[in-house]
Amino acid sequence: MASTTDRKPRILVPEKVSVDGLALLSADYEVDSRPQGVPPQELLALIPDVDALIVRSETKVTAEVLRAGSRLRVVARAGVGVDNIDVEAATAGGIIVVNSPAGNIVAAAEHTVALLLATARNVGRADRTTKEGRWERGKLVGVEVGRKTLGIVGLGKVGMKVARMCIGLGMKVIAFDPYANPDLAQQTGVERLVPRLADMLPEIDFLTIHTPLLASTLDLIGEAEFKLMKPTARVLNVARGGVYNEAALLEALNKGVIAGAGLDVFTKEPPDQNTPAWQLLRHEKVTATPHLGASTVEAQENVAVDVCTQVAAVLRGELPTSAVNAPLILPEEYRALKPYAKLIERMGGLYTQHFASASASHVGVGGRHFELVYHGELAGVSNSRPLLAALVRGLVSPFSDTGGRHVNIVNATAVAREKGIVIREIHAHSGIGSGNEGSAYASFVMLRALATVEGTESEQQDREKTGGVDPGSQVIEGYVSGNNVYISRLDRFNASFSPEGTLLILHNFDEPGKIGGVGSVLGRHGINIRFMQVASLDLGRQKGGQDDAQPAQAPALETSAKKNGDEALMILGIDGDVTKDVVEDLRTAEGILNVSLVRL
Known part of the structure; x- marks a missing residue:
């Protein structure tokens, strides 16, 4: 519907969002950027005059906020998860919710490869001991990743990107994903898809998992699965804490059942003291990072550009590319x-x-x-x-x-x-x-x-x-x-x-x-x-x-x-x-x- 005034649509950005994305909106829209944040009561006061809202993870877009947004047409999440947005209330009010599921694919895949190489060459332990004044070259002999076998669980966008990168490193890749497209996997260079997870565990040198955390993936890798793996195998997790059973992983490392792990995510972040996750963080066979999978300048810019482009499309009456709810139905x-x-x-x-x-x-x-x-x-x-x-x-x-x-x-x-x-x-x-x-x-x-x-x-x-x-x-x-x-x-x-x-x-x-x-x-x-x-x-x-x-x-x-x-x-x-x-x-x-x- 055409506006009855010449008023530019107003976009509220109550968090820090990359300026590259906001620059796409400044010419045609009134952009109110408040990187310092907006308290809940102030958000309620501002929202009635807002046409679009762009948030990250801190702002809580509740049903109350959405009801107050009488002009609100779209809520954009500069990232993947929309847990801070009441999507059901938005849909009931005819408000489109968009996100950026693809913005951090490269960042997550690259961090997986970084942990793979770091665990193979003991980079974390070498950095720590060298800075402590110890020269332990003889204790830090690693392995090459070329000609080794990588097992991937979950051939989604991140899993497929990891496969391409590791094939480029000279690795052989096999995968387990019941819904993977076999033709696409073959074109990517994945050597084969296996019907069961247990079929690939005995032959892989590295294992990486790229799935969400559900009942079917909680503790996907536990004591029994670790025992199927080679004693020289190493595991990686840049997906979700909980897909590996942390207690079983700790025991497998302590007993030499597997050789090492590269971990970016944990069941609780940061882990509580004296828990298996806390002990894994300090384990000499573990290279650990504080959930950095999506933390790159480029990833933050990508998601900002993506959601800002979608916001502009919605305000023009066009279709977004990543609608979380159902915008094309009365x-x-x-x-x-x-x-x-x-x-x-x-x-x-x-x-x-x-x-x-x-x-x-x-x-x-x-x-x-x-x-x-x-x-x-x-x-x-x-x-x-x-x-x-x-x-x-x-x-x-x-x-x-x-x-x-x-x-x-x-x-x-x-x-x-x-x-x-x-x-x-x-x-x-x-x-x-x-x-x-x-x-x-x-x-x-x-x-x-x-x-x-x-x-x-x-x-x-x-x-x-x-x-x-x-x-x-x-x-x-x-x-x-x-x-x-x-x-x-x-x-x-x-x-x-x-x-x-x-x-x-x-x-x-x-x-x-x-x-x-x-x-x-x-x-x-x-x-x-x-x-x-x-x-x-x-x-x-x-x-x-x-x-x-x-x-x-x-x-x-x-x-x-x-x-x-x-x-x-x-x-x-x-x-x-x-x-x-x-x-x-x-x-x-x-x-x-x-x-x-x-x-x-």
């Missing part, structure tokens, strides 16, 4: 689809953390084919882009550099294509599935992960009409009630639970005593159960000839289950620190076939 459409977008994102995260992590036979490498089926009133929605984006965000979050926050309706299709994910949307107006014949729910959603995409066009059409499941495919169904979302089916099991928080999903024999046994295990570890639900086999689907659909566990366990009796899923919402020991205790309990840890 407010009334957004209100109707909002709970379904939440549901579908949780379904995607549930698939990746439950099904894809449970059995390598279902993961493999390369592309994925999914069907997202809308039933009931939802099938009549004309603009389903927010729903597609929500699915992609949920699927890629565990192996995305930014935890999926960069995925939005503007770039969801491109992200899916880059990751080798193929999604077919089906608007099936019939009300079939989850036992909700007779329109038990006004709308529900089915996510199918296809074991094969082959079949005649007629067979595909029949599947659309019936809601049927191909043998070997995996299915999640869910529905919305009010503003709450629920999962009503997990593969062959009927369920009814809210997919949020930390969940333990146990596949077990349906026999007396299982609930008590699981409760005892969790009680010993001090873990509280918030809720519990037992999901039973869908006997109607079994009788209908769909009992060939395989669950997430390995085939041997499936055969055992069929021989010993009925099966069930036990779904637990929990509070507490679920370590690998907890999962292993549950997995080895009598009658338990498989255990998945999921965080949503």
Whole structure:
């Protein structure tokens, strides 16, 4: 809409942001830069006259601030994380939130390589001892990185950049990422993708991880994984504190299980005294830095230029390149689809953390084919882009550099294509599935992960009409009630639970005593159960000839289950620190076939 005055749009910058970025705005906009910071009450007083707000991490953009911003059209975060911005309140108010997920890619990748070289040549220890007046040349013999093997977990933008740099150093690179595009990886020079993390640990000389911190990546590398590695191996972390179990890493270094570590991030920063992280900082085999991965002049300039360019685009009525929320949908459409977008994102995260992590036979490498089926009133929605984006965000979050926050309706299709994910949307107006014949729910959603995409066009059409499941495919169904979302089916099991928080999903024999046994295990570890639900086999689907659909566990366990009796899923919402020991205790309990840890 055209302004009724000649007033220039006003942009408030209540933190220090690179002048290179602000210079892009000064000619056409009134830029109020306050690098010293703005107190919360003063921000509330200023915001009603502001058209755009550019912040870093210190300014808290609360719902109260957003409600007061009657002219506010865009909030820009000069960086990646938007934890200091109430994105939900912004979206409800029609305010676009943008960030800069790519601005620090080079900085993070270069710091990874810097730590790799520093650990290989004992640079940190050499610098310290030399300044202390000791000349310990004989004690500081290092290794060359050329012709060594680097293992990368997470081939996102940073991981791929690290791969290119290390290939340039003459290294051989292998990687683990279920959603990596194999063609792109091969073009980059990655020698191969492995289906399981354990497959590459015995042969690598260096290991670097570039994933967000989720239930599936917390303590990703622990005692068992360190024991698979060479005693000459070194590990690197410029991603998130917690992907390595710090106590296990400390023990591995002390016992010579591995040779060294380069660490930029820790579970708590700065670490508390006398914790494993604190001891790692001081360990002679560790090169440590205080979270410097994105701390370069260029990175700060890059994110500033990026977000300022996007702010100018939004103020001109154009599309931003990195919208965190959904700018291309009408407010009334957004209100109707909002709970379904939440549901579908949780379904995607549930698939990746439950099904894809449970059995390598279902993961493999390369592309994925999914069907997202809308039933009931939802099938009549004309603009389903927010729903597609929500699915992609949920699927890629565990192996995305930014935890999926960069995925939005503007770039969801491109992200899916880059990751080798193929999604077919089906608007099936019939009300079939989850036992909700007779329109038990006004709308529900089915996510199918296809074991094969082959079949005649007629067979595909029949599947659309019936809601049927191909043998070997995996299915999640869910529905919305009010503003709450629920999962009503997990593969062959009927369920009814809210997919949020930390969940333990146990596949077990349906026999007396299982609930008590699981409760005892969790009680010993001090873990509280918030809720519990037992999901039973869908006997109607079994009788209908769909009992060939395989669950997430390995085939041997499936055969055992069929021989010993009925099966069930036990779904637990929990509070507490679920370590690998907890999962292993549950997995080895009598009658338990498989255990998945999921965080949503």
